Amino acid sequence: MSDYQAPRREMLFALRAIGGLEAVLAAHGDDAYDMETAEAVLDEAARFAGEVLSPLNRIGDRQGARWSDGGVVRAADGFAQAHAAFREAGWHGMPARTEFGGQGAPVLLSTAVLEMWKSANMAFSLCQMLTLGAVEAIARHADAALCATLLPPMVEGRWTGTMNLTEPQAGSDLAAIRSRAVPTGDGRYRITGTKIFITWGEHDVAENIVHLVLARLPDAPPGVKGISLFAVPKFLPRDDGSPGERNDLVCASIEHKLGIHGSPTAVMSFGEGGGALGWLVGQPHQGLACMFTMMNHARLNVGLEGVAIGERAYQAAREYALMRVQGRGIGLGEGDSATIIGHPDVRRMLMDMRARNEAGRALAYYTAARMDEAHGHGAGAAAAQALVDLLTPVVKGWCTESAQRVTADGVQVHGGMGYIEETGAAQHLRDARITTIYEGTTAIQANDLLNRKLARDGGAVATALLQRIAAEAETWAAGHVPALAALGRALSPAVAELAATCALQVARHGPQAREAAAATVPHLMQFGTVVGCWLLARGAAAAQAQLDADAAADAGFLQTRIAVARHAATHLLPEAAAAAAVVREGSASTLALDDAQF
Amino acid sequence: MSDYQAPRREMLFALRAIGGLEAVLAAHGDDAYDMETAEAVLDEAARFAGEVLSPLNRIGDRQGARWSDGGVVRAADGFAQAHAAFREAGWHGMPARTEFGGQGAPVLLSTAVLEMWKSANMAFSLCQMLTLGAVEAIARHADAALCATLLPPMVEGRWTGTMNLTEPQAGSDLAAIRSRAVPTGDGRYRITGTKIFITWGEHDVAENIVHLVLARLPDAPPGVKGISLFAVPKFLPRDDGSPGERNDLVCASIEHKLGIHGSPTAVMSFGEGGGALGWLVGQPHQGLACMFTMMNHARLNVGLEGVAIGERAYQAAREYALMRVQGRGIGLGEGDSATIIGHPDVRRMLMDMRARNEAGRALAYYTAARMDEAHGHGAGAAAAQALVDLLTPVVKGWCTESAQRVTADGVQVHGGMGYIEETGAAQHLRDARITTIYEGTTAIQANDLLNRKLARDGGAVATALLQRIAAEAETWAAGHVPALAALGRALSPAVAELAATCALQVARHGPQAREAAAATVPHLMQFGTVVGCWLLARGAAAAQAQLDADAAADAGFLQTRIAVARHAATHLLPEAAAAAAVVREGSASTLALDDAQF
The missing domain is CATH 1.10.540.10 (Acyl-CoA dehydrogenase/oxidase, N-terminal domain)
Structure with a gap:
């Protein structure tokens, strides 16, 4: 391990x-x-x-x-x-x-x-x-009083928080939520209902837990427009802010999951004794908007989880590959590596893992930087926020799908030892598997990218981004640094193809809604691959500039950044082309069959 | 479940x-x-x-x-x-x-x-x-006497058999085997050593277990040319053939694995009491060739395992998709499916799963049919055997890699429920994960495809196969059935690209051995995809012929075969093009770094 x-x-x-x-x-x-x-x-x-x-x-x-x-x-x-x-x-x-x-x-x-x-x-x-x-x-x-009570201990971590959205019949489709909230007359509400898949829903690592719960008020309209958000603490705060009486909620069970075993996933039962006391957060029936505040941030962080697990899987695989002696790689002599890192296919897997991880990290950090920009008051704040909105589903979807490949390769590098739990490689695969599912599946991210981002502005924000990428790619291609020129030449057609599929998907949206929806996931994957490879190329350009400017620079490290960007261009960009072909040509067969033909 | x-x-x-x-x-x-x-x-x-x-x-x-x-x-x-x-x-x-x-x-x-x-x-x-x-x-x-003793109970299943190759320091590299065999003078041998990863190495489902063990004789040359094969039964057969005295071997432990928990994976210790008694199988120092007899057959069957687990994952996902109500698919009305199979991306995953499974099944069955042909005495026996040799690593490598994607999609279709072990989807993912590793990793299959198959005859057997595919594709493309014509048009460039990468890899073999080795896995994946899609197109042509010939044919079933072939052509063939690009352009970045740069 x-x-x-x-x-x-x-x-x-x-x-x-x-x-x-x-x-x-x-x-x-x-x-x-x-x-x-x-x-x-x-x-x-x-x-x-x-x-x-x-x-x-x-x-x-x-x-x-x-x-x-x-x-x-x-x-x-x-x-x-x-x-x-x-x-x-x-x-x-x-x-x-x-x-x-x-x-x-x-x-x-x-x-x-x-x-x-x-x-x-x-x-x-x-x-x-x-x-x-x-x-x-x-x-x-929430109002000021509730903030004053809940925020200090939560920020500090003495109290923890949860997100109670899902019910057995309401997962991706929150319109189906049935939990109810009835006013008590003193400004509070009695909450009843069952919530599932509640991460850290119950535990002993903090003195109190504040559950944010989606539920319906008695006068709520049906569907997602009738959902309100409530703060429901495990222990009701006393006047001095300390945790007091136990609220009417209980953890009915925790799930036996494929991975993240250390994180309790709770079934929460609210109001078995008449109703858990809670406070309204935000306006009545506006719960979904409030919940999205927390969800969008979480989506970026779950994308980051893909990178993080991928990085750990890479470290484990690298360590094993540098240590395990098993045949000498083809074409190597006595003086060369006798460990399996000498085998070209082991190197291929390690480089693939690395390229995916570093592209994912680039996507996540680039988006995080745009969030800082958006939080500021500079001239670019609105444009930065638009990029954050556009890229959030890409970071979540692409990095987590990428982590599936990376952690699977991590097992593969270990050979038979990878299948033995003691080695630890398998845990990364198991842990990573949830990331494409929670906080919105990849399909939900991909639909968000098309329906709520690309289609809303006719692709304007994306077009501006892609034009910038195209311009940079052309500059590199025309430059005299061979490695950067190669990156530019690889990126130019890839970004043109992405612009074309963006336009195609925007045009399909509405008139050919099902054809568009059948292609959103491949389109998100194409999008993330191209933007990720662009960002790695930017990193390569920065590395080259440092090499040119500073004779004392760590050449091995900086050249590695260029090599990883090149690997991404030669191994990942072809996947973007494949995804583009699926976006263009693949929807008809996806939608060809009747339900009975499955 | x-x-x-x-x-x-x-x-x-x-x-x-x-x-x-x-x-x-x-x-x-x-x-x-x-x-x-x-x-x-x-x-x-x-x-x-x-x-x-x-x-x-x-x-x-x-x-x-x-x-x-x-x-x-x-x-x-x-x-x-x-x-x-x-x-x-x-x-x-x-x-x-x-x-x-x-x-x-x-x-x-x-x-x-x-x-x-x-x-x-x-x-x-x-x-x-x-x-x-x-x-x-x-x-x-083995000689006739040993066959007479061992085969009847083994064929019947009263006794089971194992394959003891791997040692802690000798996995893919069998040259490193250290187990020893010393003649007793009475025609038998005393075996000592430790073997790991022995599937069904110890259990209680049969009355005896015959271990086939690779070990070195005292006069053995070093490396793989000094390995001999021995039959080492758990209980020594009595003269009447019944299991008698316990042999000097013991199961030291079993592994805690990611999957296939029902199959005990044993650490076997031979000869702790002085030497387990065994019989030589085949000639001294020819153990590897004997072991390959069993390994080649096993490779085809492990490829089939990829198909089989994929099929089960598909059935579970289909069942869930037809049952789970969760939002109505975009563009659907009141009369349409209210279950998640109505969502285009769920359909995409199910169709992808199916296309991969059916392409894999086609590859496995086609190869199995060639084995029957090769076992016969017809004029085509030798040619059939050559195809079996060529396709065995492709079936093993492609179908098992494919199963990783299929079983991951199987979890994804289930959403959050897929991550809960009780659902069963996760077991398929865990079980499938071993298939790309045991009986030779995907890299070993891919190296076998190039080094022992393509390069040995300069690609002649492959070329003949690809010419046949190209001719059939042209015929379909020129025909008047639109669905078949589309398949033919998609296959023609794909098979031409495969012929080109085969030629490239054969040319690299030897002079650019490391560049070739860096590309063997993508090349195998390209190979399997193109041949699998061709076989599905053959199936589509047969389905079309039945539709044309028989008014009473089950049109829904037969049109599904055509739709699956079309899905494979639009969703899988682009991956072959991506793999081809990696074969052509990807080796340099794979091999660019020093060990220290990882």
Whole structure:
């Protein structure tokens, strides 16, 4: 079982060359975050991730969270202590805005730190992610009194938060929600209903849990326009803010899942004793909009999870490949590597893993940087927000689908040992498998990309992005650096093809809605591949510039950035072309059959 | 948890239209197998698979095989009884040749039956597969006395067989084997050593286990040319053939694996008490050749496992998609499906799964039919054997890689429920994950395809196959049936591209050995995709011919065969083009870095 070491250099390179960290820090407005501080934060986070969270990853997997009668859930050994250390070190509130009591770190920097938590221990990281998502929804939509009660302990991590959307009959389709909320007359509500798939819905790592619950008021219209959001704490806060009386809610069971065993996935039963007390968050019937506040942020972070698990799978595979002696690679002599990294196909898998991970990291960091820009008051804020909206489903969909390939390759590099659970490679595959499902399946991301992003502005934001990519690709292609010229030549037709499929999908939207919907997932994959490869090419250009400018630069590291970008161009871009062909030609066969013919 | 129902109609269609079952039966020479019998065999096998083996699949997964002190291994509840029923019904020896005491069924028919066992309960099926592989090796290489002792109980299934190749330091690289065999002077040998990853290496479902063990004689040359094969029974046969004294071998432990929990994977320790008694199989130092006898057959069957698990994953996903109500698919009205099969992306996944499964089945059955042809004495026997040799690594590599995608999609169709183990979808993903690894990883298959098949004859056998495909594609393209013409037009450039990459790889072999090796896996994937899509197009042509000829034909079923072929052409063939681009352009970046840069 390998340990995780944060890829500090690669992350810092991506933060600067692709995320533009210096500019983000300069615009951030809080002098507390300069480059030196940012590097120190990354170092400390790397240490905490490697020393505290990573060693618990396997324990969490083997032991899992444990449910017992009465709805008590105990986290795996060490998780409660790690959570205490995590909040005492101030990590819990680091990404939260200062106005909610957080440290207000730039999103870009927080994103790198979150990647570390997720690589080190994805199951553990979910508790903070859900809590801060709930913080965001409460801070934006709840009234001042509720914010004053709930936010301080939640930001600090003494209380955690959950997202109670799903019911047995209502998963992707929230219109089918049946949970009910009845006013008590004193400004509160009594909530009844059953919610499933509630991540960290019950546990013993914090003193209270604030459930954000979607439910219907008595006068609610049907469908998604009749859903309201309620804050329903496990223990009702006393006047002094401390957790008081136990609320009428219970964890009925936890799921036996393929992975993320350390993260309890609860069935929550509200109001078996007459109704759990809750407070309305936001306006009546506006619950979906409030929930989306937390969901959009979570989507970016789940995309990041794909990168994080992929990175850990890569590290484990690399370590095994550098250690395992098994035949000498073809064409190698006595002086060459005697370990399996000498085998060309092992190298191919490692390079594929790396190209996917680094493209995914580039997508996530680039989008995070745009979030910082959008939060600012600069001239580009609105344009940055439009890019965030466009890219969020791409980051979520592409990075998590990519993680399926990366973690499968991670097992494959280990050969037979990869199939043995003790090795740890299989856990990454199992953990990664949820990421394409929760916070909206890949199809939901892909439909969001078309229906709510591309089609709403006729593809304008995407077109502007793709024109910029095309222009940069042409510049590289016309330049005199062979490696960059090759990247430019590979990108030019790929981006032209993407512009064409965007136009095709926008044109189909509406008149050929089913043909369009049959192609949204391949289209999202094409989109993510092209944009990801572009960002890696930008990184390569930055690496080349450093090599040109600084004789003392670490040539091995910088040339690796160029090689990874080139690998992405030669191995990933052909997949974009294949996806484009499916977008163009594939819908008819997808829709050809009657239900009875399946 | 869904049950398995053998897709009898689809299998029979593939057996006839793609495998040429009538011709195979006619040439088989045993009047016992006519079409009526074949159909009856399939019906009975389908019943046994569905009623006896399938219900144990989940029990095997949950309970697993259990090891206890002293090296006793108990199979999961019901497995021993099922194995007894299996052999009593005569299924165990069905695929074995009559000269070994088997029923001598045509390979093509046995292949369909084996597919059912593997779909119903992959873990269970491995015991028979390994045993019959051992039977093949013993029958071909052991002397008459050993055959007389071992074969009858093994063919019948009263004794089972294993394949003891791997040692901790010797996995894919058998040259590193250290186990030793010392002659006793009475024609026997004393074997010492430790073997790992021994499938069904110890269990309680049969009265004896014959281990085939690779070990070195005292005078053995180093490397693979110094390995000999020995039969080492758990209980030494008495003169009357019954199992007698316990041999000096013990199961030291069994592995905790990602999947196939019902199949015990043993660490076997030979000779802790001075040496396990064994008999030489074949000539000294010729063990590898003997082992390949059993391995080649196993490779085809592991490829079939990919198809079988994919089929079961498809059935579960289809069932869920037809039952789960969750939003109405875009563009659908009140009268249309209210279940998730109405969602275009769910249909896309189901069609992808199906296209991959049916292409894989076509590849496996086509190759099995060539094995029957090769076993015969017809004029085409040698050519058929050459095709079997060429296609065996393709079937193994392509179908098992394909199963990774199919079983992942199977989880995805289930949404959040797919991640819950009780649903059963995740088991298929876990079970399938071993298939790209054991019996030679995908890279080993791909290297075999290039180094031992394509390069040995300069690509002649492949060229002849591809010329035939090109000619058929042209005929379809020029025909007046639009669906077939579209298939022909899609296949023509794909097969031309495959011919070009075959020539490129053959040219690279030797002078650019590492560049070639970096591209063998994408090349195998391209190869399998094109040949699989061709075979599906053949099926489509046969379906069209039936539609044209017979007004009473089941149009819904036959048009589905055409639609699946079309889906493969529009969704899978673009992947072949992407793989071809990687073969052409991808090796440089794969090989660009030093070990230290990973």
